[in-house]
Amino acid sequence: MATLGLHREFLPQYAKLEKTVRDRVDEVFAKFAAHTHAGVHLEKVTGAKDSRIRTIRITGFWRGVVAAHDSGSSYLLLNVLPHDKATEWARNRRVTENKLSGGIEVRNDVALATATNNFRRLDSAPSASSPKLFEHVSDADLGRLGIDDDIRTVCRLLRSTDELDALGNLIPETQYDALAGLAAGMTPEAVWQELAHNHLPAEEPRASTAESADTDELAAAMKRSQGYIAVVNDSEELADILEWPFDLWRVFLHPTQRRIAEHAPYNGPARITGGAGTGKTVVALHRAHHLARNPALPESSILLTTFTKNLAEELSRNLDVLIGDPVVRARIEVTNVDVIARRHFPQQHGKSSTIIDRTDRLVRWRRLIRQHDLDLPESFLDQEWRQVVLAQEVTTAEQYRAADRRGRGKALAPTLKDKLWAVFEEFTAQLRAEGYRTFEEVADAAAHSLRAQPDKPYRHLVVDEAQDLHPSRWRMLRAIVDRGADDLFIAGDTHQRIYDNKASLRSLGIHVSGRSAKLRINYRTSREILLWSTALLLGERVDDMDEGEENLTGYRSSFRGEPPETASFTDKPAEIAGIVDRVRGWLATGVSAETIGISSRTGQFGKDIAKGLEAAGIDTAQLGGDAGQAGVRIGTMHKMKGLEFRCVIVADVGARVVPMPSAITDESVDPQQHQQDLQSERNLLFVACTRARDLLCVSWHGQPSEFLRPVLDVG
Numbered sequence: 001m002a003t004l005g006l007h008r009e010f011l012p013q014y015a016k017l018e019k020t021v022r023d024r025v026d027e028v029f030a031k032f033a034a035h036t037h038a039g040v041h042l043e044k045v046t047g048a049k050d051s052r053i054r055t056i057r058i059t060g061f062w063r064g065v066v067a068a069h070d071s072g073s074s075y076l077l078l079n080v081l082p083h084d085k086a087t088e089w090a091r092n093r094r095v096t097e098n099k100l101s102g103g104i105e106v107r108n109d110v111a112l113a114t115a116t117n118n119f120r121r122l123d124s125a126p127s128a129s130s131p132k133l134f135e136h137v138s139d140a141d142l143g144r145l146g147i148d149d150d151i152r153t154v155c156r157l158l159r160s161t162d163e164l165d166a167l168g169n170l171i172p173e174t175q176y177d178a179l180a181g182l183a184a185g186m187t188p189e190a191v192w193q194e195l196a197h198n199h200l201p202a203e204e205p206r207a208s209t210a211e212s213a214d215t216d217e218l219a220a221a222m223k224r225s226q227g228y229i230a231v232v233n234d235s236e237e238l239a240d241i242l243e244w245p246f247d248l249w250r251v252f253l254h255p256t257q258r259r260i261a262e263h264a265p266y267n268g269p270a271r272i273t274g275g276a277g278t279g280k281t282v283v284a285l286h287r288a289h290h291l292a293r294n295p296a297l298p299e300s301s302i303l304l305t306t307f308t309k310n311l312a313e314e315l316s317r318n319l320d321v322l323i324g325d326p327v328v329r330a331r332i333e334v335t336n337v338d339v340i341a342r343r344h345f346p347q348q349h350g351k352s353s354t355i356i357d358r359t360d361r362l363v364r365w366r367r368l369i370r371q372h373d374l375d376l377p378e379s380f381l382d383q384e385w386r387q388v389v390l391a392q393e394v395t396t397a398e399q400y401r402a403a404d405r406r407g408r409g410k411a412l413a414p415t416l417k418d419k420l421w422a423v424f425e426e427f428t429a430q431l432r433a434e435g436y437r438t439f440e441e442v443a444d445a446a447a448h449s450l451r452a453q454p455d456k457p458y459r460h461l462v463v464d465e466a467q468d469l470h471p472s473r474w475r476m477l478r479a480i481v482d483r484g485a486d487d488l489f490i491a492g493d494t495h496q497r498i499y500d501n502k503a504s505l506r507s508l509g510i511h512v513s514g515r516s517a518k519l520r521i522n523y524r525t526s527r528e529i530l531l532w533s534t535a536l537l538l539g540e541r542v543d544d545m546d547e548g549e550e551n552l553t554g555y556r557s558s559f560r561g562e563p564p565e566t567a568s569f570t571d572k573p574a575e576i577a578g579i580v581d582r583v584r585g586w587l588a589t590g591v592s593a594e595t596i597g598i599s600s601r602t603g604q605f606g607k608d609i610a611k612g613l614e615a616a617g618i619d620t621a622q623l624g625g626d627a628g629q630a631g632v633r634i635g636t637m638h639k640m641k642g643l644e645f646r647c648v649i650v651a652d653v654g655a656r657v658v659p660m661p662s663a664i665t666d667e668s669v670d671p672q673q674h675q676q677d678l679q680s681e682r683n684l685l686f687v688a689c690t691r692a693r694d695l696l697c698v699s700w701h702g703q704p705s706e707f708l709r710p711v712l713d714v715g
């Protein structure tokens with residue numbers, strides 16, 4: 001029976017076709033998938049570099065490009081193009097095998113030779129004096145990483161990552177991955193570990209060349225081409241892939257992503273980290289799907305959860321796209337953490353408590369400070385209560401005296417601690433008497449009740465955006481599933497922590513050591529936007545939620561694009577007018593309104609932008625509102641978390657707004673908290689900027705935010 005593979009690059013081409021042509025493509029290729037292609041005529045291409053590459057008639061105008069094994073036992077769908085272009089494309093391409101992984105590589109020999117000659121000329125120019133990009137890597141190491149002779153020749157001529165990027169499309173994917181890792185500062189050993197881990201799984205050693213030559217080497221190589229070739233089993237599977245041609249993430253997981261998503265049962269909690277846009281959410285979705293394939297699981301036995309309601313809705317929509325089988329889909333429930341906490345809030349405490357927000361709490365703290373004659377600001381008390389008392393479930397003065405205050409920068413004398421404890425008790429008593437609770441208290445009450453339940457509501461838990469959960473929410477989540485294989489799967493990035501909710505998984509009894517992995521390739525944002533946004537975090541030291549430090553080594557983008565723009569205005573009306581003009585410009589070039597996202601630090605500025613846009617006849621919709629509503633999406637930077645847009649404006653990034661003064665603890669009150677608050681605000685700007693796929697514009701009026709200094713200084 002023939003093996004059919006679909007190359008990753010095929011789908012974006014297919015997505016661009018008109019519906020009638022797509023239908024014809026479906027028809028022709030379905031014959032391959034259903035193995036009824038015996039009569040289908042594959043044309044040889046005169047002067048082809050690779051005799052296995054053929055074209056196939058789709059319509060009078062369109063041709064498919066296919067690599068076929070001589071025996072007719074395997075086919076690889078590569079492209080679909082107008083007739084002449086298809087012939088030229090096919091003539092210049094060669095299908096080879098990666099030296100390390102044995103996976104398929106499709107290369108344009110002619111373009112690569114031209115590029116090599118160009119770089120050779122540049123290299124011999126007298127002005128070429130900067131060091132070579134891969135000077136520090138030996139030929140032996142390059143060979144070990146699967147870099148073949150042709151690619152090594154050209155990469156030895158390169159002097160910058162820009163030059164490597166310029167070559168990007170001409171270098172086969174796995175080799176590019178290796179070179180990009182080296183260029184991003186990873187050692188050859190670290191790159192090798194990553195590649196070997198991804199491509200040489202111990203349980204499935206690569207077939208030897210001699211062995212594969214006897215059989216169908218194309219079919220064997222396709223099976224080793226994880227991440228860019230999907231081996232299709234039947235016409236139904238092909239139709240399913242072709243139904244969502246824009247959603248490459250459904251089918252083409254990077255080997256690192258797939259390894260984690262489809263890992264054999266983890267013997268306890270597992271965790272995935274990685275910079276913005278590296279596909280943590282994608283992996284969490286695939287992991288949930290993987291777990292849900294277990295036919296023994298009843299409905300709703302997997303909980304996929306995250307911090308906010310709108311993110312949970314987004315996850316749910318994406319699961320619907322990912323999972324075709326309604327029975328499998330029904331095994332996964334998607335709900336945000338606080339809804340879960342309320343659901344499991346014990347009945348004896350009343351039906352449900354009213355949630356008290358920060359503003360109301362601060363009013364109460366202020367009153368108590370006056371009554372108790374304390375010389376501390378209300379924000380300090382609130383933080384001390386949330387980050388020490390609630391975080392560690394402190395219930396007595398003795399416990400408070402002994403509590404771990406790491407992360408708090410102001411030392412408290414024992415007498416002051418006793419005084420504070422009396423205030424905390426009074427505060428809590430007042431809330432109880434009036435039926436108020438914070439979300440953290442609701443979560444802890446739910447945790448108590450869940451711990452006492454012999455039958456847990458879920459079998460598996462998958463958590464996205466984990467960096468923002470308060471310890472109380474973790475306690476509840478820990479209690480919602482029994483300990484055991486695949487109990488918790490956690491995705492998060494501490495560089496994106498935007499709420500003051502730090503937690504150490506270890507101290508909460510969640511041990512992920514040995515079951516942690518990191519993603520490094522950003523699929524969302526162009527290299528330009530990524531470098532610019534990452535510069536905002538320069539010098540920041542961030543924890544890894546497991547009592548270590550996080551870093552962004554090897555973090556890189558998979559494609560190039562336009563550099564971000566900054567726009568400075570004299571006053572607010574001018575900035576809003578500038579934003580309206582920019583949006584109008586984008587819409588005029590065919591960008592759809594729903595793929596434009598605008599955020600600002602305050603809700604009010606967003607409302608004013610919305611008014612400006614509406615007055616100009618441009619529809620707007622609030623972030624977090626009805627997903628189906630038409631219009632440019634507008635919301636606060638906080639609401640942007642986890643989302644993405646084709647074009648993004650981050651507005652009102654002025655010195656007086658970012659960082660938001662009311663969110664920053666005074667340095668004299670608590671220097672450590674002061675730094676943490678600044679970090680949260682910086683992360684928030686980073687989160688808002690990294691939502692952009694193609695275009696990013698950051699604007700302000702008056703003086704720019706101090707956070708923009710690293711990017712404005714470098715122009």
Ligand SMILES: Nc1ncnc2c1ncn2[C@@H]1O[C@H](COP(=O)(O)OP(=O)(O)OP(=O)(O)O)[C@@H](O)[C@H]1O
Nearest residue numbers: 248249253254276277278279280281282523524642
């Ligand atoms: N293997 C892949 N192939 C193609 N696209 C991918 C792949 N993995 C992720 N993506 C795309 O990259 C984008 C970012 O993915 P995702 O939202 O999962 O990243 P993330 O790490 O959770 O991001 P953030 O932390 O910034 O919210 C999405 O558009 C997703 O579809």
